[in-house]
Amino acid sequence: MSWKDGSRRPESAPVDKAQPLEAIPGIGGRPRGEWVLDQNGLLVGATHVLSPNFDDRPPGEAVTLVVIHSISLPPGEFGGDAIEKFFTNALDWGAHPYFEGLRGLRVSAHFLVRRDGAVVQFVPCEKRAWHAGQSSHGGRTRCNDYSVGIELEGAEEIEYTDSQYEALVSLIREIRRRYPIAEVVGHSDVSPGRKTDPGRSFDWIRLRSAL
Numbered sequence: 001m002s003w004k005d006g007s008r009r010p011e012s013a014p015v016d017k018a019q020p021l022e023a024i025p026g027i028g029g030r031p032r033g034e035w036v037l038d039q040n041g042l043l044v045g046a047t048h049v050l051s052p053n054f055d056d057r058p059p060g061e062a063v064t065l066v067v068i069h070s071i072s073l074p075p076g077e078f079g080g081d082a083i084e085k086f087f088t089n090a091l092d093w094g095a096h097p098y099f100e101g102l103r104g105l106r107v108s109a110h111f112l113v114r115r116d117g118a119v120v121q122f123v124p125c126e127k128r129a130w131h132a133g134q135s136s137h138g139g140r141t142r143c144n145d146y147s148v149g150i151e152l153e154g155a156e157e158i159e160y161t162d163s164q165y166e167a168l169v170s171l172i173r174e175i176r177r178r179y180p181i182a183e184v185v186g187h188s189d190v191s192p193g194r195k196t197d198p199g200r201s202f203d204w205i206r207l208r209s210a211l
């Protein structure tokens, strides 16, 4: 998702942050620190905040695309639990003027990568998360049907953190082990003219060279 409103509010109270997965020796022979998806497409060791905003993928649909997004609530403000609340339909619309514009939206993503690299999962990869909306890739519409959506906690004009790139690379590698991913794109690529995230501050060369 993408919001350009620059409104701010005082710093939120700190919340417990999920930690990146540490080694789980013996699972699939992965190197230490690498993520592992279980048979449902749940990331072992991540924080799971399951969203009701998902449904089944079309029968027989292969997962072939990763869509990268950015989000911060309110825009440009990091930390706090507003994203988790938004994706679980629990956001207090009255808590910030910006939130009023999100009232009634029912959306989600499979993953959120926090500024410190911690990963939160909202929807198992086997299910369809509601992240891309009206979208098209390679002539195929409805990208949610065949993609995994990853939100980076961020804003389009602010550099993403080293920890986020590291976590993102590790996460995409594991997704590619599990699914026949053909391409990794931005929301702006599949919804041009409508969405601009993850924005020009996202370093595609860095990501692609690391994958």
Ligand SMILES: [Zn+2]
Pocket (backbone or CB within 6 Å): 001, 002, 068, 069, 070, 131, 187, 195, 197
């Ligand atoms: Zn987006």
